Amino acid sequence: xxxxxxxxxxxxxxxxxxxxxxxxxxxxxxxxxxxxxxxxxxxxxxxxxxxxxxxxxxxxxxxxxxxxxxxxxxxxxxxxxxxxxxxxxxxxxxxxxxxxxxxxxxxxxxxxxxxxxxxxxxxxxxxxxxxxxxxxxxxxxxxxxxxxxxxxxxxxxxxxxx
Amino acid sequence: xxxxxxxxxxxxxxxxxxxxxxxxxxxxxxxxxxxxxxxxxxxxxxxxxxxxxxxxxxxxxxxxxxxxxxxxxxxxxxxxxxxxxxxxxxxxxxxxxxxxxxxxxxxxxxxxxxxxxxxxxxxxxxxxxxxxxxxxxxxxxxxxxxxxxxxxxxxxxxxxxxxxxxxxxxxxxxxxxxxxxxxxxxxxxxxxxxxxxxxxxxxxxxxxxxxxxxxxxxxxxxxxxxxxxxxxxxxxxxxxxxxxxxxxxxxxxxxxxxxxxxxxxxxxxxxxxxxxxxxxxxxxxxxxxxxxx
Numbered sequence: 001x002x003x004x005x006x007x008x009x010x011x012x013x014x015x016x017x018x019x020x021x022x023x024x025x026x027x028x029x030x031x032x033x034x035x036x037x038x039x040x041x042x043x044x045x046x047x048x049x050x051x052x053x054x055x056x057x058x059x060x061x062x063x064x065x066x067x068x069x070x071x072x073x074x075x076x077x078x079x080x081x082x083x084x085x086x087x088x089x090x091x092x093x094x095x096x097x098x099x100x101x102x103x104x105x106x107x108x109x110x111x112x113x114x115x116x117x118x119x120x121x122x123x124x125x126x127x128x129x130x131x132x133x134x135x136x137x138x139x140x141x142x143x144x145x146x147x148x149x150x151x152x153x154x155x156x157x158x159x160x161x162x
Numbered sequence: 163x164x165x166x167x168x169x170x171x172x173x174x175x176x177x178x179x180x181x182x183x184x185x186x187x188x189x190x191x192x193x194x195x196x197x198x199x200x201x202x203x204x205x206x207x208x209x210x211x212x213x214x215x216x217x218x219x220x221x222x223x224x225x226x227x228x229x230x231x232x233x234x235x236x237x238x239x240x241x242x243x244x245x246x247x248x249x250x251x252x253x254x255x256x257x258x259x260x261x262x263x264x265x266x267x268x269x270x271x272x273x274x275x276x277x278x279x280x281x282x283x284x285x286x287x288x289x290x291x292x293x294x295x296x297x298x299x300x301x302x303x304x305x306x307x308x309x310x311x312x313x314x315x316x317x318x319x320x321x322x323x324x325x326x327x328x329x330x331x332x333x334x335x336x337x338x339x340x341x342x343x344x345x346x347x348x349x350x351x352x353x354x355x356x357x358x359x360x361x362x363x364x365x366x367x368x369x370x371x372x373x374x375x376x377x378x379x380x381x382x383x384x385x386x387x388x389x390x391x392x393x394x395x396x397x398x399x400x401x402x403x404x405x406x407x408x409x410x411x412x413x414x415x416x417x418x419x420x421x422x423x424x425x426x427x428x429x430x431x432x433x434x435x436x437x438x439x440x441x442x443x444x445x446x447x448x449x450x451x452x453x454x455x
Contacts, residue, residue, distance in 0.1 A: 021167065023165045023167050023168060025164070025204070028164075045201040058271040059268045060271050061269070064196055065196060065200065068170055117267070130353075131262070132267060
């Protein structure tokens with residue numbers, strides 16, 4: 001039997017305790033152990049950004065971490081973004097309204113990258129937006145509508161805050 | 163695309179980590195930010211039998227002033243922390259200016275200063291900066307500690323002077339020399355990708371305005387961070403005129419033998435070496451003479 005370790009992780013506010021092998025990637029833990037399949041897996045070597053999650057509030061690639069490293073830490077995935085089942089997060093609304101997605105595979109990674117970015121930088125320039133999403137690949141949109149969606153989301157978030 | 167099995171240890175103190183490194187030696191790998199190591203494990207290019215995870219060791223996470231105006235960076239300090247550090251901006255402006263060019267925001271939230279140095283990727287920026295600034299690396303093992311100068315630390319492709327039981331615990335950058343200027347110039351296919359070539363210059367002037375000392379280094383041009391001694395020699399003692407800088411930049415192409423690969427031919431990289439050297443040296447010279455750049 002391979003070595004397993006007990007870990008305690010909080011994901012989207014829910015505490016989980018699981019036995020895992022050390023080699024289990026955090027992305028696979030989130031998808032296969034917890035069934036939260038909103039976190040997508042693209043390249044599995046840190047290039048595409050599809051698996052981006054929040055780890056203690058910071059955007060990181062979950063394919064470049066092991067689940068055992070998350071023991072005692074707090075994670076937010078795209079499933080934890082919306083405030084409730086009736087409403088979407090302003091970022092999600094903006095992506096919808098500004099056509100910030102086509103096939104949607106990359107979208108969770110973009111959203112999780114952009115949430116802390118807009119919280120820290122509520123009024124970003126286009127250049128700052130493009131730099132913020134430089135670690136996320138989208139093969140459909142050509143990025144222009146994503147940039148538009150981020151500007152729209154920034155406006156929505158500012159409006160909600162005022 | 164899944165890593166092979168390994169035994170996992172997550173020590174919470176440095177002493178504990180050093181004991182584990184001593185115990186496991188060659189088969190063990192220290193896991194810092196993991197932004198290169200885990201990717202290579204996913205590809206099974208790297209197959210350590212034991213992983214010693216340094217992420218729970220708080221004592222290696224700091225940015226502090228060093229005596230005389232230098233900077234001490236704990237090995238487990240994340241790139242994002244260095245990027246935001248006012249102390250680093252003030253004392254190591256070349257590092258500060260380069261931080262946004264290192265990978266993407268998600269990688270910088272996790273990747274570490276010491277990890278990048280220890281990994282010694284020939285395309286990575288920090289090893290070349292460490293050589294440009296003549297920094298040094300603190301290596302610790304259960305046997306003790308030693309300091310290794312940047313010029314001696316990088317010995318080849320992904321290879322360093324570290325012994326199998328040693329880990330990098332601190333990186334020290336000396337103070338900026340008087341009347342000095344710096345510059346980083348990089349060309350990458352996409353913002354945040356590994357540089358095709360990047361040039362790093364540190365240049366100081368004497369009281370007559372001639373170049374007193376010049377350090378020019380590159381990443382992306384060979385088996386490790388490359389120093390350009392002929393370029394430095396060509397400029398030393400000269401006024402940093404446009405012509406003198408052009409000649410030094412041309413000399414830099416004799417200091418490197420860049421490889422060709424799928425991203426760029428050897429010839430194109432050599433062309434970039436010249437162009438980026440020229441830009442880096444002239445920007446550094448302008449800063450050294452007090453101009454805002």
